[in-house]
Amino acid sequence: MTQAAAPMEPARAGWRRWLPDTLFGRLALLLFVAVTASHVLALTLMFELRPAGMGPPPPRAAMEGDAARRPPPSGPPEAGRPPRDHRPGLLHAGLALDIGVRLLALMLAAWWGARWLSRPIHRLARAARDLGGDLHGPPLPEDGPAECREASRVFNQMQARIRQQLAERDGFVAAVSHDLRTPLTRLRLRAETLEDDGERERFCRDIGEMDAMITATLDHLRGVAHAEPVAPLNIGALLQSLVDDAQDCGHAVTLQGSAQPLPARVGALRRCIGNLVGNAVRYGGGAEITLSDRGDAVSIAVRDRGPGLPEQELDRVMQPFYRVEGSRNRHSGGVGLGLSIAHDIAQRHGGSLQLCNAPGGGLVATVTLPRGGNGSPAARLL
Known part of the structure; x- marks a missing residue:
């Protein structure tokens, strides 16, 4: 350097x-x-x-001679009239x-x-x-x-x-x-x-x-x-492939909605959504994926029917190696990296990952990815 x-x-x-x-x-x-x-x-x-007609001022001697030859005014000065001031005004x-x-x-x-x-x-x-x-x-x-x-x-x-x-x-x-x-x-x-x-x-x-x-x-x-190469990605086809893989393994995973292509890293984004689907299957027995296109951004919501999370834990679970339960058994809670990796991938695409408890029960993980217009981070990926 x-x-x-x-x-x-x-x-x-x-x-x-x-x-x-x-x-x-x-x-x-x-x-x-x-x-x-x-x-x-x-x-x-x-x-x-x-x-025009505004020439240089005449010499002082000529002005005094003209004044001496000029006859005095015939009448008395008008009462109440102020004397004339021939000096230029302040804002001429x-x-x-x-x-x-x-x-x-x-x-x-x-x-x-x-x-x-x-x-x-x-x-x-x-x-x-x-x-x-x-x-x-x-x-x-x-x-x-x-x-x-x-x-x-x-x-x-x-x-x-x-x-x-x-x-x-x-x-x-x-x-x-x-x-x-x-x-x-x-x-x-x-x-x-x-x-x-x-x-x-x-x-x-x-x-x-x-x-x-x-x-x-x-x-x-x-x-x-x-x-990783970045290219316009058919996000609907990517999610459908994840759904097909999960259904082949016997998991109840569904998909609804559609969206136009957007610039993304295919492998990283597949891993991001795959981690969310895996968590939904592990803790809720299935996943409901909703894809929506807002024009300037694409939203991917993954919902499960599990017990959800305490409100104070929604942000902590996206930290590396953090798990709500104290057990280190992989079958009950994994290593504690799935949400952290998904959050990191979403941020690297200029987007975000938000967790919230669903009104009817379960947890909703929403990934928001900007489409890439007006100089957004997704546009700079290309």
């Missing part, structure tokens, strides 16, 4: 090298130029648009024009300057917002004022460190997966040699539970860090 950022440091060529290096300096220069230009423009307009046409031109120039300069100086900040904010959806995006260009260049450089370094940590985590997960599965395979082979059928069955069941727990834990650690 440091090598890629090095070519950004050469001196700026042309007129850019005369620009101040800080936001304050650039704003001060902009206001100085705006005020100077407004003065020049106002004075030019005052002389160019001067009314020239002064009003000067003020108007200056204000207009300053307003235009302030508007353009605010957009000019805030553009790198908006770009940094947009990159920070997109970072959660795509860690492998291109680095920010390190240009603009010194403050913006420094912020962009720090952001690029942070992005590089996050990618490096994810790569190290993937390597760790791969190593742990290999190291744990090897002794489990040996145990499974040794269990097959047991003569007692009961002991062999218990050994195989325990090994199977250990294997399932290790698989769930490694999958949670792996998350969705691996790049």
